[in-house]
Amino acid sequence: RQNRRSRFRTNFFAWKPTDRVVTAYFRGLFNNHPITDFRFLTYRTTEGGVRGVGRLGADFWPVLKDKRGRVRGTLSARYPESGWRNLDIRMSMLAPGKDGAVTTTRYEMFREGLQECETRLFLEEALLHKKVSGELAKRCRTVLDARTRVLDDLDRARKREVSYEQKDVIFEKFVDADWQKLTDDLYAVAAELAAKLAEE
Structure with missing residues (x-):
């Protein structure tokens, strides 16, 4: 079943050009969500046919203090009329530092996911426009298929399309899937493809 799904996804590719000027708004995203959610935000948008x-x-961290001096509310909470309930932004990619905003693990995971997504699209476009063939094309597809299988399972778990017991197993599978190797393989084959295209 997984093999059939991965072949379908790479035959039609993740990126589907569209005339719609639509972006994905993950309204239920919080700072305490699993770090994998931030890593794969861009993957979920490219596969969803939207533009980012x-x-x-960015700097939506708590700054307002209560009567006891404890930091409790964000700046947007200073103006209750700006509250849009389920449309409120409840997370921040950055954090307060000594001399200004600093990056967070959430930001770095989002950046890494974006770079990997751009690399994936580079491979897919080369395959789609037949700029690569033979053994190198086969290895490009193998790398894409391996990532698709892992990411599909992870996304199903995030969407709660599986039981809680299965969800725990899927997240454990991702952690144990040597995801660093998946990333290394992606960049390695992309570098080889870029070098080949530069020679032509």
Whole structure:
């Protein structure tokens, strides 16, 4: 079943050009969500036929203090009329530092996911426009298929399309899937493809 799904996905490819000017708004995203959610935001948008991710908080960290001096509310909470309930931005990619904003693990995971997504699209476009063939094309597809299988399972778990017991197993499978090797393989074959295209 997984093999059939991966062949379908790479035959039609993740990126589907569209005339719609639509971005994905993950309204239920919080700072305490699993770090994998931030890593794969861009993958979920490219496979969803939309143009990127919208309305992610950058400096939306808590700054307002209560009567006891404890930091409790964000700046947007200072103006209750700006509250849009389920449309509020509840997370921040950055954090307060000594001399200004600093990056967070969430930001770095989002950046790494974006870079991997751009690399994946580079491979897919080369295959789609037949710029690569033979053994190198086969290895490009193998790398894409391996990532698709892992990411599909992870996304099904995130969407709760599986039981809680299965969800735990899927997340454990991802952690144990040597995902660093998946990333290394992606960049290695992309570098080889880029070098080959540069020679032509």
